Amino acid sequence: MAIILSGEWYDLRDLANPIRELIDALGAPDAVDYVLWSLIAALAILIWLVVSVIAFIWIERRLVALMQNRKGPNRVGPAGLLQPIADAIKLLLKEAITTRDADRILFWLAPIIVFIPTIVVFAVVPFGESMVLADLNVGVLFLIAVAGIMTPAVFIAGWSSNNKYALLAAMRAIAMLISYELIQVLALLAAVLFIGSMNLQAFVSWQDEYNTWLIFILPLPVVAYVIAGAVEINRSPMDLSEAESELAAGYHTEYGGIKFGFFYQAEYMAGFAIAATVTTLFLGGWTLWGLEEWIPGWIIFLGKLYAVFFLYIWSRGTLPRLRIDQLMAFAWKFMLPLMLVNALVIAVEVVVWEETGASRNVALPAIGAVNATLAVILVIGWARVLGHGSGLQRGYRATLTREIGKIYYTGAEVS
Amino acid sequence: MEDTGTVVAFWILAALTVGAALSVAAVRNLIHSVVLLIVSFAGVAGLYITLSADFIAVVQILIYIGAIAILLIFAIVLTPRAGRLNQEGFMLLPALALAVLVAGTMIFVAFDTSWAISERDGFEETATAIGDLLLDKYALPFEIASVLLLSAIIGAILLVRPEGAEEGPE
Structure with a gap:
């Protein structure tokens, strides 16, 4: 209060500023300030995440129900609003079973390790002009690296269960994660090449300065990143690592109670992390063409984030699941070549823009048009080359199915 | 420090x-x-x-x-x-001997070398400097390394590919 009355106007729309003021008012040494600031910011992010997850469990179930002509949760509380809380209480009260032959330490550790990267990602995400916990110079790389910790965690979960189905599901999940991590990296590489920085705040300010969103300039990487993100967070149509209607539950088959709850919540949080990345890198982050002057940046950011997350809910409600070989073929045969060509083209464009020194009003629309056209040509053309989309959709049996079929039904040795 | x-x-x-x-x-x-x-x-x-x-x-x-x-x-x-x-577990003793030798060598080197301690402050941003060096001064080793990795990948595919494997349907 005194700060505002003293006539020094601090921008309270950015939630970081009042917190900083409060901490400064304490007059503690720098180190204590730093620790306090980190703790408060981390706690704020954590609370936001948990509240968001609980809210979105209800929203998602209602939305998917709406899409599938059902009612969804509607009994607990008004319009079923208290359903996620009831679910959470149920998960907390359930006995946390550890199977007899499980590797106890790792079994207990895996849900925690899965949890870490999904939260840590938000450390580098700018929620507002100064609302960023750690403004890293290598932010984009940090996002990828931290998401990569998921992969060993998934394996630990599957292996420590000491259950062959969980282990197989873990191996399948790892294969998927690794394949699509490549796509993710190449998609982000294109964006980093174009902006020339790996700092997330630099992405936001670039898009603010040039009055555009990167999605208009680099359409193909955005699509690729969103698809690869769906794999990372196990969302339909890429949710076959735990396809609940076909497999038991994938790598966390043996987990129950709050341990399962950890996986469940980590998946949601990873979903928010992907949405936050897409928002920051490709959708302008906390800026909205001057509107951030009037509305707090973090509201804009959260609005965009939830909009991106809605895409995942939408796809979950509408799209059928892919088969594992289709998914892998899509990554290695379809996406990878496209993303490599895309990265090359963008590198050339950056150099040409630099060399010609064209004004931004000419260069950006031109690059955007070229990239959009190229994306359409590449996607359709490469699909034709691979034998899809020629109008005659012939169903092929999966290679693996054919090979296994040969062994089982004809007894023939597979060459 | x-x-x-x-x-x-x-x-x-x-x-x-x-x-x-x-x-x-x-x-x-x-x-x-x-x-x-x-x-x-x-x-x-x-x-x-x-x-x-x-x-x-x-x-x-x-x-x-x-x-x-x-x-x-x-x-x-x-x-x-x-x-x-x-x-x-086998060859425990030779492994132990080798490990002790390696550790001894490294500790000796660590204590024997007169390390050059830089007086400068930390870098503001390292990624740019590394990128510049990799694509400018050390462009050739960088390219050679990537070609080596590519050939390793192709070699691995060739090794695991059974002879006379039929072409995939796609």
């Missing part, structure tokens, strides 16, 4: 890294070893951060935890003799 925070961080990380690395060899279960190795990798990444080498630190996590650890896991899972309990 002047301020206390860095020193404290260094010693904690050093203890974590070395402790985890020792446990890698001491633990019987191979998967536990890999998990401890991941902890050790993470400790090394933390050490890079205390040296203000943020790019290398993040790459360390990306490559070692995200890729090398997975590679090791695959190798263990696909090795028939690496059972769940890993009861087998």
